[in-house]
Amino acid sequence: MALLRVASLVVVAMWTGGLAVLGFVAAPEIFSTLEAAEPANGRVLAGQVFGAVFARFQHWAWILGTILIGLFIARALLGPRPRKLGLRVLAVAIMISLGAATAFAITPRIDTIRTETKGSISSLPDSDSRKAEFGRLHALSSIFMLITLAGGVGLLWAESHDSH
Numbered sequence: 001m002a003l004l005r006v007a008s009l010v011v012v013a014m015w016t017g018g019l020a021v022l023g024f025v026a027a028p029e030i031f032s033t034l035e036a037a038e039p040a041n042g043r044v045l046a047g048q049v050f051g052a053v054f055a056r057f058q059h060w061a062w063i064l065g066t067i068l069i070g071l072f073i074a075r076a077l078l079g080p081r082p083r084k085l086g087l088r089v090l091a092v093a094i095m096i097s098l099g100a101a102t103a104f105a106i107t108p109r110i111d112t113i114r115t116e117t118k119g120s121i122s123s124l125p126d127s128d129s130r131k132a133e134f135g136r137l138h139a140l141s142s143i144f145m146l147i148t149l150a151g152g153v154g155l156l157w158a159e160s161h162d163s164h
Helices: 002-037 042-078 085-116 129-160
Strands: none
Touching: 002 042, 002 129, 042 085, 085 129
């Protein structure tokens, strides 16, 4: 059914587009604006603002991912079945899992480090283990976001090239 395929495209575009806007537009702008306005604490505040926005987006991403899987199943049941359906469902499951890992494992640890640190993480000496761990966790979170974004682009390509 063409309508379900279009709905799948819209859902994956919302998810992928939202993630791209957050990572490539919102985050850099939030950080540069708040650091310029408040040099002493702007980076800390920007981290808090972006963290809150990203946490809210994660809830929407999980909803969109669940809807997308539902649309794939509906298309398979009503026909024609999407090509490589198993890979598409696996991609969505991985994308959701990476978001969950970020939300439930990485972000809480980052928040703990921020709470334990007075001022900015960047003001800590390079020898401080909290600074190193924060850097590793932030990098892992960014990698998970890029993998999710790449998965979304792959799903967009698959959905747009499906001949059904």
